[in-house]
Amino acid sequence: MSKHVTVWIDHxxxxxxxxxxxxxxxxxxxxxxxxxxxxxPVGPEGxxxxxxxxxxxxxxxxxxxxxxxxxxxxxxxxxxHEWVEYVHKHxxxxxxxxxxxxxxxxxxxxxLVAYAKKYFVKSDRMA
Numbered sequence: 001m002s003k004h005v006t007v008w009i010d011h012x013x014x015x016x017x018x019x020x021x022x023x024x025x026x027x028x029x030x031x032x033x034x035x036x037x038x039x040x041p042v043g044p045e046g047x048x049x050x051x052x053x054x055x056x057x058x059x060x061x062x063x064x065x066x067x068x069x070x071x072x073x074x075x076x077x078x079x080x081h082e083w084v085e086y087v088h089k090h091x092x093x094x095x096x097x098x099x100x101x102x103x104x105x106x107x108x109x110x111x112l113v114a115y116a117k118k119y120f121v122k123s124d125r126m127a
Contacts, residue, residue, distance in 0.1 A: 005068040006116035007061060008104065009075045009083055014061045015109070018068070019116055026109065027064055031057045058086035062094055071097050072119055074104040074112070 002018035002025070009015075011031060018025040032053040061083060065071050071094070073080045080101055087094050100119065107115065 003069045004072070004116065004120045005065045005070070006072045006074065006112065006119075007065060007080075007083070008107075008112055009061065009073065009079045010077050011079045014057075014064070014083075015112070016061070016064045017109075017113055017116060019113065019120070024113055029057065029060045029064055054082070055086070055090075058083050059090070062087060062091045065094065065097075068097060070099045070120065072100045072102065072116055073098060074102045074115070076103065076105045 002020050004019045006017045006019065007014055008017075013031060014029040016027045016029065018027075073084060080103075084098060084101055087098065102119075104112070104115065
């Protein structure tokens with residue numbers, strides 16, 4: 001697995017970038033589709049059909065970064081904090097690998113990779 005991983009996450013999807021000096025691998029994890037005909041309240045997990053949908057989504061994202069040394073979590077909404085909370089409760093081995101949580105709107109893939117590389121360069125210098 002990659003040393004550096006960036007997760008851009010909202011309530012619809014997670015875009016995961018494994019960033020090595022010479023390669024970048026991208027994966028996408030989609031959240032369960034929402035059925036707008038059912039009126040379920042929005043809970044702390046976000047606007048998912050069922051709370052277990054959020055749990056499955058966050059678990060899949062955690063599996064996608066398994067084996068990474070450092071994880072930067074970014075996104076435009078509360079989903080990034082909800083995922084970090086999920087990791088805190090359900091995947092304690094991953095928790096210390098999360099080196100940052102940043103608010104980032106909707107960048108292009110190139111913009112996101114550039115942001116992540118700059119972040120990790122600073123992070124590596126500080127280590």
